[in-house]
Amino acid sequence: MSATIQGPARLxxxxxxxxxxxxxxxxxxxxxxxxxxxxxxxxxxxxxLGISASSQAALIAQLDTxxxxxxxxxxxxxxxxxTSSLPLTAEPMLSxxxxxxxxxxxxxxxxxxxRTSYVPxxxxxxxxxxxxxxxxxxxxxxxMAQGSFLTKATENYPVVVLGATTAVRLGFxxxxxxxxxxxxxxTYVVGxxxxxxxxxPDIDRSALIGYPQxxxxxxxxxSPTTIYLRSTPDQVDAVSxxxxxxxxxxNPNEVNVSLPSDALQARIATNDAFNSLFLGLGAVAxxxxxxxxANVMVISVLERxxxxxxxxxxxxxxxxxxxxxxxxxxLLAGAxxxxxxxxxxxxxxxxxxxxxxxxxxxxxxxxGGIAVSLVLGAIAGLYPAVRxxxxxxxxxxxxx
Amino acid sequence: MSxxxxxxxxxxxxxxxxxxxxxLVNVRKIYPGPVEVLHGVDLTIKVGELVSIVGPSGxxxxxxxxxxxxxxxxxxxxxxxxxxxxxxxSDRQLSAFRARxxxxxxxxxxxxxxxxxxxxxxxGLLYSGVSLARRRELAxxxxxxxxxGHRLGQPPAKLSGGExxxxxxxxxxxxxxxxxxxxxPTGSLDTQSGDGVLQLLRELNTDGTTVIVIxxxxxxxxxxxRQVTIRDxxxxxxxxxxxxxx
Numbered sequence: 001m002s003a004t005i006q007g008p009a010r011l012x013x014x015x016x017x018x019x020x021x022x023x024x025x026x027x028x029x030x031x032x033x034x035x036x037x038x039x040x041x042x043x044x045x046x047x048x049l050g051i052s053a054s055s056q057a058a059l060i061a062q063l064d065t066x067x068x069x070x071x072x073x074x075x076x077x078x079x080x081x082x083t084s085s086l087p088l089t090a091e092p093m094l095s096x097x098x099x100x101x102x103x104x105x106x107x108x109x110x111x112x113x114x115r116t117s118y119v120p121x122x123x124x125x126x127x128x129x130x131x132x133x134x135x136x137x138x139x140x141x142x143x144m145a146q147g148s149f150l151t152k153a154t155e156n157y158p159v160v161v162l163g164a165t166t167a168v169r170l171g172f173x174x175x176x177x178x179x180x181x182x183x184x185x186x187t188y189v190v191g192x193x194x195x196x197x198x199x200x201p202d203i204d205r206s207a208l209i210g211y212p213q214x215x216x217x218x219x220x221x222x223s224p225t226t227i228y229l230r231s232t233p234d235q236v237d238a239v240s241x242x243x244x245x246x247x248x249x250x251n252p253n254e255v256n257v258s259l260p261s262d263a264l265q266a267r268i269a270t271n272d273a274f275n276s277l278f279l280g281l282g283a284v285a286x287x288x289x290x291x292x293x294a295n296v297m298v299i300s301v302l303e304r305x306x307x308x309x310x311x312x313x314x315x316x317x318x319x320x321x322x323x324x325x326x327x328x329x330x331l332l333a334g335a336x337x338x339x340x341x342x343x344x345x346x347x348x349x350x351x352x353x354x355x356x357x358x359x360x361x362x363x364x365x366x367x368g369g370i371a372v373s374l375v376l377g378a379i380a381g382l383y384p385a386v387r388x389x390x391x392x393x394x395x396x397x398x399x400x
Numbered sequence: 401m402s403x404x405x406x407x408x409x410x411x412x413x414x415x416x417x418x419x420x421x422x423x424l425v426n427v428r429k430i431y432p433g434p435v436e437v438l439h440g441v442d443l444t445i446k447v448g449e450l451v452s453i454v455g456p457s458g459x460x461x462x463x464x465x466x467x468x469x470x471x472x473x474x475x476x477x478x479x480x481x482x483x484x485x486x487x488x489x490s491d492r493q494l495s496a497f498r499a500r501x502x503x504x505x506x507x508x509x510x511x512x513x514x515x516x517x518x519x520x521x522x523x524g525l526l527y528s529g530v531s532l533a534r535r536r537e538l539a540x541x542x543x544x545x546x547x548x549g550h551r552l553g554q555p556p557a558k559l560s561g562g563e564x565x566x567x568x569x570x571x572x573x574x575x576x577x578x579x580x581x582x583x584x585p586t587g588s589l590d591t592q593s594g595d596g597v598l599q600l601l602r603e604l605n606t607d608g609t610t611v612i613v614i615x616x617x618x619x620x621x622x623x624x625x626r627q628v629t630i631r632d633x634x635x636x637x638x639x640x641x642x643x644x645x646x
Contacts, residue, residue, distance in 0.1 A: 008496035009529025019526070026514025310510040313471060314571075315499020315527035317492050393471040397506070 008317050020327025023300065034296040035336035037289030038376065042340025042369040043347065044282035049365035050348030052275045058357035066141050066199045068261040069236050073227040073243055076256040084254040088223050090247040097246060099235035104139035105224035106130040106206070109214050111184025113160070113207040115170050119182070125169040129183055130206045130225070131214035132161075139228045140200050146175040147192025155210025158217070160188040163204040164196040183207065186217055199260040200228070289336065290376040297329050297384035301391075308388055309396030322389035329381020330374060337373025341366050419446045420483070421578060421610050422468060427477035429463050429633075437463045439633040440477065445612065447578075450605040452613045454621035455630035462583060464630065465614045469502055469581045470494050482578065499527045503572030503609075505601075507584035509564045511556035517543060517567050518552045524574030535574075542570035546600055562593025569600050573609070580604060582613045586620055598623050 011019070024031040073094075075084045095103045109129040112121070136142075137149045149161055160181060162172060170181060172193060179190045188209065197203050214220050227247070231239040240259070244252035301308070308321055316324075345361045352359040422445040429438040437460040445451055455461045466472040467479050470486050479486040481501065489497060503524070511520045521539035522532070530538075543552055546566040556564055565585060572580050582601060586594030598613075598620065605611045605625075613624055621627045622641065629637040 006496055006500075008492055008499065009527060011527065012531075015526060015532065018532075022512060022515055022519075026512070306508065306510050307512060309471075310504075310506070310512075311523075311527075312495070313469065313498060313502075313504045314523060315495050315497075317495040317527075319492075320495075320527060394466045397466075397471070397510075 008315065008320075011320055011323070016323055016327055017331070019324050020331050023304070023324070023328045024331060027300075030296060031332060031335075034292050035332050035339065037292040038286065038333050038336025038373050039289075039340040039343060041282055041284075041286030041289045042337050042373055043343035044285050045279060045372075046341050046344025046361065046365045046369050047347035047351075048275055048278040048282060050344055050361040051351045053360040053362045053365075054348060054352045054357050055355070057360045058355075061358065062198060063261055063265070066261065067230070067233070068259070069231050069233045070140070070199055070260055071229050071231065071236070071240055071243065072200070072258045072260050073229065073247060074256045074258075075225065076254045078251065078254050084248075084251070086224050086227065086255070087248055088221070090224060090227060093246045094227065094229055094243065097231075097239060097242060099231040099239050100229050101232065102135060102139045102230040103227060104133045104136040104229070105227045106132045106136065106203070106208070107211070107214065107220050107223065108225040109184075109209070109218045109220060111218050113166070113170070113188075114182045117182040117185065125166075126205060127166050127169060128202075128206045129160075129218075130203075130208055131211045131220055132208040133211065136203075136208070136228065137194070139230055140197050140203065142197045142200075142203070143195045145193045145195045147190070149192055149194070150208065150210050154191055156212050157210075158183075158186060158188045158213060159191040159209065161192045161194060161208045162190060163194055163206045163208070165204040166207050167193040181207070183209070184218060202226070286372065286376060290333075290380045293329055293332055293336075293377060294380035294384065296332075297325060297381055298387070300328070301325060301384045301388040304388075305391065305396045308391055309393050309398075312393035312396065318389040321391075322385045325385035325388045326378065326381045329385070330377040333373045333377025333380065334370065336377075337370045340373065341369045344369070420444050421447045421449075421481065422612070423478070423480040424464075424467070425478040425480070427464075427467060427474045427479060429460070429467065429472075430475045437633050438467075438474070441630075441633070441635055443628060443635060443638075445610060447610055448605070448608055450602060450611050450613075450625040451628060452615055452621035452624035452626070453628045453630055454615050454618060457616055459630045460633040461614045461616075461630050465581055465583050465612075468579075468612065469504060470498055495527065499525075499575065501578050503575060503577035503580040505565070505568050505572050505580065505582035505585045507587035509556070509568045509588070511564055511567060513557065514555055516553045516555055517548060517559065520556065520567055521570045521574055524571040528575060538574055539570070542574050543567070545573070546570045560593070561589050562596055565589060565593070565597050566600065569597065569604070573604055577609065579610045579612065582611065584615055584617075585613060586615070586617070594620070 075086045078084045091103050091105055094100055107130060109131055111129050112124045113127050113129050132150060134150055134152065134155060145164065150159065160183065162170065172179065172190065175190060175193055180187050181190060211222065215222060240257050243257045244255040247255045311321060348361055349359050424441050424443040427438055427441045428436065430436045441464065453461050453464060467474055473487050486494070512523070518536055518539045521542050522535035525535045525538065540552060543549060546569055548563060548566055548570065551559060551563060559567065585597050585601065589597060601611050601613065613620065615621055625642055626640045628635055
C-alpha cells in the first residue's frame with residue numbers, strides 16, 4: 001500500500017487565539033492576577049507620561065495666552081558695581097522702535113505698604129510699592145481678579161491696586177468697597193486686586209499706585225525701574241538686540257534685557273527631568289510583571305502536561321503547542337497592557353480634572369505601553385512555550 | 401467457540417495485504433535504565449477488528465499503545481500503520497498522521513476544564529484544518545451519537561464519569577479515524593457506565609472503525625472480539641472469541 005503523508009494542517013489565527021485564550025479563561029483568578037503585574041507597570045508609565053503631558057499642555061497653553069514676545073528691561077550694574085538706573089528717556093525712545101507695540105513701566109517706591117498704620121514698620125510682608133503706567137495690565141496680558149486697574153482718574157489719587165500675592169498677604173480675600181491700606185504713613189483706597197501674572201511674579205508681590213500720585217507722595221523722579229515691552233512676535237530677537245542701545249545710549253552694558261517666557265519654558269524642561277525617575281520606577285514594575293507572567297506560564301506548563309499530551313495525540317505539532325503557550329502569554333500581557341493604559345488614562349484624568357488642566361494622554365504612551373507589554377509577554381512566554389513544545393507526548397500523558 | 405492463532409514471526413512484507421491496518425514487527429522498547437519493556441512483539445491487526453490487549457500492570461501494554469498511537473518510537477523493530485512505517489515520518493508528519501488516522505480514548509478522559517462538552521469534542525478536529533463552525537456541527541452530531549445531545553454546553557466538571565468518557569469517545573470518533581486506541585477506557589468508571597462505554601466502542605467498530613482497547617480487566621477484554629494477552633513484554637496468547645458481553 002502506498003500512501004503519501006500530508007503535512008499538518010495550519011491552525012487558523014482565530015483558532016490560535018481561541019486555544020490560547022482557553023487556558024486563561026479556565027483559570028480566571030490566576031490570569032487576572034498575573035495580568036495585574038503588567039497592568040500596574042503600564043499604568044505607572046502611562047499616567048506619568050499623561051500627567052506630565054497634561055501639565056505641559058497647561059504650561060504651553062499658558063505660554064500661548066501670555067505670549068513669548070514680552071521683553072523685560074531692567075537697570076543693571078554700572079562699572080563700579082553700583083545699581084544703575086534707567087534714564088527718563090527710556091520709555092519714549094523704546095516706543096519709537098518699529099516692531100515695539102507696547103511699552104509700560106513700573107518704578108519702585110521706597111515706602112512700604114501695611115494693612116494699617118499700627119503694623120510694626122519691620123513687618124513688610126515682602127511687599128513692594130511701585131508706581132505703574134496705566135497700560136501695564138495690557139503689556140503683561142494680565143487680568144483683574146476684582147475691582148479695576150488704575151485709570152486716568154485714579155492715578156492722580158491715593159488709590160492702590162494689589163498684586164495677587166500682596167492681596168493674600170494683606171488679608172484681602174474679597175475686595176470690600178472703601179477698604180484702605182497704609183502706604184508710607186498715608187491712607188490709600190484699594191481699587192482692585194489683580195489675578196496672578198506668571199510672566200511677572202514681581203508684580204504679584206507689589207502694590208501699584210499711579211505715577212503722578214507717587215511723584216507727589218513719595219517724590220520719585222519718574223525714572224522707571226523695570227520696563228515691559230511687547231514687540232511683534234517674529235522680531236523679538238532683533239528688538240532685544242537694540243534695546244540696550246536705545247534705552248541707555250551712553251552705557252548700553254548697564255541694561256539687562258530678559259524674556260520672562262524663558263522661565264516658563266524652563267519649567268517645561270524641568271518636568272521632563274523629573275519624569276525619568278517615575279518612568280524608571282514604571283519600568284521596574286513592568287519587569288516584575290514580566291517575571292510574574294513567566295513564572296505563571298512555567299507553572300501552567302507543568303500543570304497542563306496532560307493537556308499537552310492530549311493535544312499532541314489529537315494531532316498538534318510541536319509548533320502548535322509552542323504557539324498556544326506563546327499566544328497565552330501574549331494575551332495575558334496584552335490584556336494587562338490594555339488594562340494598564342486604561343488605568344493610566346483614568347489616573348491622568350483624575351489628575352487633570354482636580355488640577356483643572358487639559359486632559360492629555362500621548363498617543364506614543366498608549367501605543368508604546370501596549371507594544372512594550374506585548375514584547376514583554378513574548379519574552380516571558382518564550383521559554384515556557386519552548387518547554388511545553390519539547391515535552392514528549394508519552395511523557396506528557398504519563399503524568400496525572 | 402474460540403480460535404487460537406498460532407504466532408509465527410512473519411517476514412516484513414509491507415502492503416501484502418491491504419487489510420492489515422496495524423503491523424508490529426519484532427518491536428522492542430528499552431527505556432533508559434535500561435529497562436526493556438517490550439521484548440520483540442509481533443502483532444497484526446486487520447481493518448475493522450475489535451481487539452483488546454490485556455495484561456497486568458507493568459506488562460508493557462501502555463508502551464504498546466504509545467507505539468501503536470505513534471506517540472513514541474520503538475527502540476528496534478517496525479510499526480506499520482496503513483502500510484506506512486511510523487519511524488520514517490518526521491515529528492510534524494506524525495502529528496498530521498495522528499490527526500487524520502488515529503483516535504484516542506484515555507482512562508483519565510483528558511477533557512479540557514472550563515471548555516464546554518461541544519468544544520471539547522470539537523477539539524477532535526482542531527488540528528485537521530476544519531473550520532470552527534463545521535467542527536461544532538460535527539461535534540454536536542458526535543455528542544448526539546453517544547447519547548449526550550442534552551449536555552452540549554456543559555463543562556466537564558458538571559458531567560458524571562461515564563458522561564465524560566462518552567464525551568472523550570465523541571471527540572475520538574469526530575475525525576472518523578481509521579483506528580481508535582482506548583487506554584483503560586472503563587478504568588475510572590463504575591460497571592454500568594463502563595458497559596455503556598464498551599457498547600459505544602462496539603458500535604463504533606460496527607461502523608468499520610478498528611478499535612483497540614488496552615485493559616488490565618479480563619472482563620473488559622472478553623467483551624472484545626479478539627483478545628491479545630501480553631505479559632512481561634511478550635504476547636502470550638492471541639484469541640478470537642467473538643466477544644462476550646461483560
